[in-house]
Amino acid sequence: EAQVTQNPRYLITVTGKKLTVTCSQNMNHEYMSWYRQDPGLGLRQIYYSMNVEVTDKGDVPEGYKVSRKEKRNFPLILESPSPNQTSLYFCASTPTGYNSPLHFGNGTRLTVT
Amino acid sequence: GNSVTQMEGPVTLSEEAFLTINCTYTATGYPSLFWYVQYPGEGLQLLLKATKADDKGSNKGFEATYRKETTSFHLEKGSVQVSDSAVYFCALSTNNAGNMLTFGGGTRLMVKP
Numbered sequence: 001e002a003q004v005t006q007n008p009r010y011l012i013t014v015t016g017k018k019l020t021v022t023c024s025q026n027m028n029h030e031y032m033s034w035y036r037q038d039p040g041l042g043l044r045q046i047y048y049s050m051n052v053e054v055t056d057k058g059d060v061p062e063g064y065k066v067s068r069k070e071k072r073n074f075p076l077i078l079e080s081p082s083p084n085q086t087s088l089y090f091c092a093s094t095p096t097g098y099n100s101p102l103h104f105g106n107g108t109r110l111t112v113t
Numbered sequence: 114g115n116s117v118t119q120m121e122g123p124v125t126l127s128e129e130a131f132l133t134i135n136c137t138y139t140a141t142g143y144p145s146l147f148w149y150v151q152y153p154g155e156g157l158q159l160l161l162k163a164t165k166a167d168d169k170g171s172n173k174g175f176e177a178t179y180r181k182e183t184t185s186f187h188l189e190k191g192s193v194q195v196s197d198s199a200v201y202f203c204a205l206s207t208n209n210a211g212n213m214l215t216f217g218g219g220t221r222l223m224v225k226p
């Protein structure tokens with residue numbers, strides 16, 4: 001089954017403790033992206049990657065890192081999480097082309113205390 | 114820059130009522146327009162899309178027409194069901210922004226039996 005898999009689904013952590021949210025897709029898509037969803041703000045893009053070893057900042061990249069060493073994986077790294085990063089995070093992928101719809105994972109709900 | 118504005122919710126309707134969720138946009142270039150739907154506890158799924166002016170996207174009884182003159186992409190359904198209860202997001206992408214989607218804030222729809 002074609003899918004985007006994120007882990008974990010839920011994560012509670014404390015300020016400053018490094019964490020990684022994994023994302024994997026099995027559709028051989030070139031493009032992958034991370035979004036955060038906050039009430040009333042819709043989804044805002046954090047980082048995206050057009051292909052292996054090619055990443056770029058989205059609208060809200062501060063406090064986040066990503067890497068794209070393999071085509072299928074695109075982990076999101078929070079080196080020193082802060083409470084304002086409490087949010088619902090989504091990974092998405094698509095073949096290249098701006099008309100292509102995104103395929104989303106089921107989300108990771110992160111709480112930073 | 115690109116932006117999407119959609120009506121705030123929640124929208125509460127009785128089953129079989131007519132639905133309209135308004136969406137307007139500003140964009141540089143020639144955007145493609147999308148409606149995504151998010152069911153509770155899940156990621157976003159593409160509902161429909163339109164890639165050029167006057168195109169009508171349709172799926173599962175939902176429709177939206179790309180109106181360039183009014184920069185709008187309103188979502189409509191003639192007869193809603195309880196199972197349509199979800200959050201709906203209007204979004205756009207342009208060929209000068211890679212695959213980056215710009216989302217509206219989302220509209221929660223609640224349909225009562």
